[in-house]
Amino acid sequence: MSIIEINSLTKVYNSLAVPVHALNGIDLSFEKGEFAAVVGPSGSGKTTLLNIVGGLDNSSSGKVTVDGINLENLSSSQLIDFRLRNIGFVFQAYNLIPVMTAMENVEFILQLQGKPKNERKERAEQLLTAVGLEERMHARPSKLSGGQQQRVAVARALASKPKFVLADEPTANLDSKSSENLLDIMEQLNKEENITFVFSTHDQRVVNKARRVVTIEDGKVKSDENKS
Amino acid sequence: MVIAIAWRNIWRNKLRSLVVIIAITLGIFAGVFSTAFMKGMVDQRIESAIENEVSHIQLHHPDFRQEDKLKQFIPEAGQKTDSLYEIEGIEAASNRLSSNCMITAAGTGSGVLLNGIHPEDESRVTNIHTKIVEGSYFEDIPKRIKPLVIGNDLADKLNVKIKSRIVVQFADVHGNPVSLGFRVTGIYNTDNSVFDKMHVFTRYQDLQSAMGVPEGAGHEIAVLLKDNELLEEVKTQTASLFKQQEVSSWKDISPELSYLNDVMGQYMYVIIVIILLALLFGIINTMLMAVLERVKELGMLMAIGMNRKRVFFMIMMESVFLAVTGGITGILAGYGITEIFGSTGIDLSIYAEGMAAMGWEPVVYPAVELETLAGVTGLVILTGIISAIYPALKALKLNPAESIRTE
Numbered sequence: 001m002s003i004i005e006i007n008s009l010t011k012v013y014n015s016l017a018v019p020v021h022a023l024n025g026i027d028l029s030f031e032k033g034e035f036a037a038v039v040g041p042s043g044s045g046k047t048t049l050l051n052i053v054g055g056l057d058n059s060s061s062g063k064v065t066v067d068g069i070n071l072e073n074l075s076s077s078q079l080i081d082f083r084l085r086n087i088g089f090v091f092q093a094y095n096l097i098p099v100m101t102a103m104e105n106v107e108f109i110l111q112l113q114g115k116p117k118n119e120r121k122e123r124a125e126q127l128l129t130a131v132g133l134e135e136r137m138h139a140r141p142s143k144l145s146g147g148q149q150q151r152v153a154v155a156r157a158l159a160s161k162p163k164f165v166l167a168d169e170p171t172a173n174l175d176s177k178s179s180e181n182l183l184d185i186m187e188q189l190n191k192e193e194n195i196t197f198v199f200s201t202h203d204q205r206v207v208n209k210a211r212r213v214v215t216i217e218d219g220k221v222k223s224d225e226n227k228s
Numbered sequence: 229m230v231i232a233i234a235w236r237n238i239w240r241n242k243l244r245s246l247v248v249i250i251a252i253t254l255g256i257f258a259g260v261f262s263t264a265f266m267k268g269m270v271d272q273r274i275e276s277a278i279e280n281e282v283s284h285i286q287l288h289h290p291d292f293r294q295e296d297k298l299k300q301f302i303p304e305a306g307q308k309t310d311s312l313y314e315i316e317g318i319e320a321a322s323n324r325l326s327s328n329c330m331i332t333a334a335g336t337g338s339g340v341l342l343n344g345i346h347p348e349d350e351s352r353v354t355n356i357h358t359k360i361v362e363g364s365y366f367e368d369i370p371k372r373i374k375p376l377v378i379g380n381d382l383a384d385k386l387n388v389k390i391k392s393r394i395v396v397q398f399a400d401v402h403g404n405p406v407s408l409g410f411r412v413t414g415i416y417n418t419d420n421s422v423f424d425k426m427h428v429f430t431r432y433q434d435l436q437s438a439m440g441v442p443e444g445a446g447h448e449i450a451v452l453l454k455d456n457e458l459l460e461e462v463k464t465q466t467a468s469l470f471k472q473q474e475v476s477s478w479k480d481i482s483p484e485l486s487y488l489n490d491v492m493g494q495y496m497y498v499i500i501v502i503i504l505l506a507l508l509f510g511i512i513n514t515m516l517m518a519v520l521e522r523v524k525e526l527g528m529l530m531a532i533g534m535n536r537k538r539v540f541f542m543i544m545m546e547s548v549f550l551a552v553t554g555g556i557t558g559i560l561a562g563y564g565i566t567e568i569f570g571s572t573g574i575d576l577s578i579y580a581e582g583m584a585a586m587g588w589e590p591v592v593y594p595a596v597e598l599e600t601l602a603g604v605t606g607l608v609i610l611t612g613i614i615s616a617i618y619p620a621l622k623a624l625k626l627n628p629a630e631s632i633r634t635e
């Protein structure tokens with residue numbers, strides 16, 4: 001069974017005078033251990049797709065199942081808990097709590113999960129080391145570079161032992177070197193720990209790292225290439 | 229951890245938080261100190277009323293208040309006074325004769341309350357002996373003289389001095405008019421000029437036979453307690469021992485003072501609640517700004533799995549921290565200043581004349597009870613919680629997907 005199953009998914013935004021058809025019937029599935037990029041021109045519906053898969057937004061029609069659970073059946077508070085326990089998020093920006101150190105940011109999600117103090121600390125240290133931040137664990141986000149902040153976000157996303165990580169343009173605010181570095185770390189985690197990553201991007205170099213590339217245009221899947 | 233985040237969050241915009249905190253500090257300080265000032269005044273008024281005028285407890289004939297008071301005496305009041313000392317908590321007791329009378333000197337007359345006292349007992353119960361400004365309190369009285377100690381305001385009114393002759397007229401127990409000649413031997417001055425105009429004192433033995441009451445009888449036994457806290461307890465105990473007598477506390481005798489005392493307690497809270505109500509809007513405003521400028525961050529927190537309860541709690545804690553930081557500083561400042569002035573006093577002598585007429589003392593010693601401060605702390609916390617509700621609900625309405633969407 002696929003970890004993510006998307007069937008004839010549509011999304012219409014009604015907030016404006018003219019309804020916007022952001023997704024027009026998406027059929028996709030992602031397997032455990034994938035390292036997949038979602039690409040497409042601006043406005044094609046990448047963010048909308050990832051938000052719905054991540055349980056951050058409702059679909060208009062169609063069905064999304066994550067690990068066998070139909071997201072539509074969850075109440076909004078169940079959805080919050082579902083996200084906490086099953087999905088890791090890396091956003092383009094505003095990922096971290098500015099008043100907390102890198103370490104505390106990673107620990108925070110473990111505390112939300114109710115993990116004991118010593119386990120939190122151990123896991124946070126281990127993950128920050130894995131993303132190459134063992135030296136900067138006690139720095140607050142404002143003292144970290146954009147790339148370092150995104151690496152903390154990846155560590156935080158992994159801390160909760162999610163079923164998969166969704167990253168919406170994680171490198172959009174990074175220079176090419178930091179982008180590459182971040183992708184290398186994600187790739188390494190994918191290979192060594194079999195962590196599933198689904199990320200959207202505009203950056204061709206990031207696309208090149210992906211083993212699977214899903215291209216969407218006008219809210220439809222235009223192509224789906226598996227490179228491996 | 230949420231608590232730590234909340235605490236650090238309030239220092240993200242130091243200036244804005246400090247402005248609210250200082251406003252709360254000042255508001256609470258003003259509330260605490262002004263009510264401590266009022267309470268100090270009221271406490272002193274009550275204390276001086278107890279010490280100079282009513283004592284803690286009085287015993288009377290049950291009909292003393294209603295009818296021709298002279299006839300309504302307590303038989304063997306002297307012995308009863310002595311036996312009162314056996315009740316624990318009683319500091320001293322004094323037996324008095326008492327009658328309304330007309331006094332005249334050099335053609336001017338005035339209606340006063342004449343008291344026949346045992347000076348030694350009386351000085352253990354009341355403070356009048358310490359308020360003598362001229363002459364003495366029944367010391368070295370020549371044999372054939374009937375001494376009279378009067379208030380300075382009455383002396384001014386009658387235009388009399390030490391040694392002036394004063395005639396006192398009243399009706400004895402049989403209703404026969406009695407006219408007695410006295411000499412002014414002492415003039416006292418309390419802070420209550422109404423009292424000073426109304427009360428004159430002579431010795432028990434100078435009045436007893438003239439009034440026609442039996443030896444040892446008295447109209448009033450005044451009782452001073454070791455502590456006002458014992459009031460109700462001793463009152464009940466005394467009443468059970470002296471069933472024939474009416475036993476009243478200062479609260480029964482001066483209901484207006486008792487009322488003042490009760491009202492003070494409530495007044496404090498009224499003032500504080502008004503102040504907090506005003507501050508409430510300041511905190512709401514600050515918290516709203518704090519929420520609105522953190523929309524993306526709050527969206528992110530909800531996205532990664534921080535549930536509504538925790539988000540609400542975090543925002544509420546921020547608001548409570550703002551309120552409590554300011555509140556505690558204000559309470560400490562108010563308490564500190566109250567303690568300082570509580571020992572040095574605040575001299576209001578410039579306004580003392582008007583105050584003395586109402587029985588207020590010219591130097592005010594502000595006073596506040598720790599219990600009250602605890603109550604204020606509770607109200608401050610409550611204010612923090614209440615002011616968090618609207619901003620927190622605003623935060624909960626955020627849709628994480630919308631909030632995070634970067635333009």
Ligand SMILES: Nc1ncnc2c1ncn2[C@@H]1O[C@H](COP(=O)(O)OP(=O)(O)OP(=O)(O)O)[C@@H](O)[C@H]1O
Pocket residue numbers: 013014015016020021022040041042043044045046047048049630
């Ligand atoms: N809240 C909204 N209300 C109305 N329309 C929206 C809303 N969010 C997105 N849209 C529209 O839906 C379409 C898809 O947007 P989406 O953000 O998913 O695209 P995207 O592929 O992520 O674009 P980008 O590469 O610029 O991030 C766009 O036309 C966008 O304007």
Ligand SMILES: [Mg+2]
Pocket residue numbers: 046047048168169
């Ligand atoms: Mg997007």
